[in-house]
Amino acid sequence: DTAVSQTPKYLVTQMGNDKSIKCEQNLGHDTMYWYKQDSKKFLKIMFSYNNKELIINETVPNRFSPKSPDKAHLNLHINSLELGDSAVYFCASSLQQWAEAFFGQGTRLTVV
C-alpha cells in the first residue's frame, strides 16, 4: 500500500490555466506538507498543515492555495499558471511536527 500518494504524476498545461494536485496519506499522520523541487533539485517548503490547520506558509504567490479537507488529505490548487511554476511538487507527511517526513512520488508540472 502506498503511504503518501499524489495524483497526477505528470501534468502538462498551458500558461494561464488552473490546476490541482491531490495528496493522500494512509499513515495516520497529523502533519502534511507541500514542497517544491526546482530544476536544480533544490527542495523548498511551501505549506504545512497540522490537524487541518495551516502552520507554515512560506513566501508563496497567492495563486497557490492549499486545502486540507481532513487530516489524511492535502490538495494544492494553482491559479493562472506561469512558466516559472514548472517544477516537481512533493507532498509529504509526518506523525508530528518534529518527526521525520515521508514523501510521495512527486508531481512533475510542466507549464508551456
Added chain:
Amino acid sequence: AQSVTQLGSHVSVSEGALVLLRCNYSSSVPPYLFWYVQYPNQGLQLLLKYTSAATLVKGINGFEAEFKKSETSFHLTKPSAHMSDAAEYFCAVRTTNAGGTSYGKLTFGQGTILTVHP
C-alpha cells in the same frame, strides 16, 4: 533560522570504496537531522535520522551518520559503495523548539549526487 550546507554537489567513488557525503548545519536550538536519498524520478526516501539520542546513527542500506555538535556536522558514510547507491542525497534539519515560525519546518541542503564507478 536553520540552514544546511552540503559540501560538494557531486561525489564520485569506485565500487567498494568508502562513501563520505558532508553536511553542516546551522541551528539556534538543538536540531533534529535527517538524510534522504532520491533516485531518478522518484520521491525522497529516509535513510536515517538523529533525534538527540545516540550521536552515531545507523540507517538503511549500510549507511550511517555521526552527529558532531562541536563541528555542527552530520556527515553520511558507508564503508563500501555499491552501484545501487548511485543517487542524489539530501541532508535536512528540523528545529525542535515549540513556537517560532521555523518550528516544524524541514530545511534541505542543496543535494549531493553520488556516482559509483565499476
